Amino acid sequence: MNRRIIAIVSVCLLAGCGQKADLKPLAGQTLPPAPLGSDVQPSSADLLELDTQAEPERNVELRRRSESREDDPFDLPPE
Template identity: 45%
Template sequence: MTRMRTLAGLGLMAIALTACGGRQPLKPVQGQNLPAVPVGAATAPTAADLMQPSIQARPERNVELLTQSRQRGNDEFDLPPEKAPK
């Protein structure tokens, strides 16, 4: 019975600790500034903007599966290498 109470107490403490996360907006450390305004942007990005991954960082998956193999067509740019002069 004592072991059950100990485990229950540890479980409640773990749940309580997970609820202690901060919910305030991010701010730069004192003495540091946010990054400079990117070229072409009207305003500097906010902390929330910087936390969102770009499309290049998380591209969409191509779900089109290759169902049949097929012969590769002619490639007019597939040329043999030139021989280097000796």
């Protein structure tokens, strides 16, 4: 029982000690090369930003209540 409590407390303490500093490459390492056709080397902050395809904005409004469907000319029965 005591070991479980110690383990839970240890995990909680470990989870709360995250680093808040900027990311930098390790000593002797460099960032990836610049993309093909680009003259500018992206920084670590630039590399961590999500692409618009990875996190698209929602551009449709959700339906709040059921609505009747429009007739679909391509919804044909099987032959």
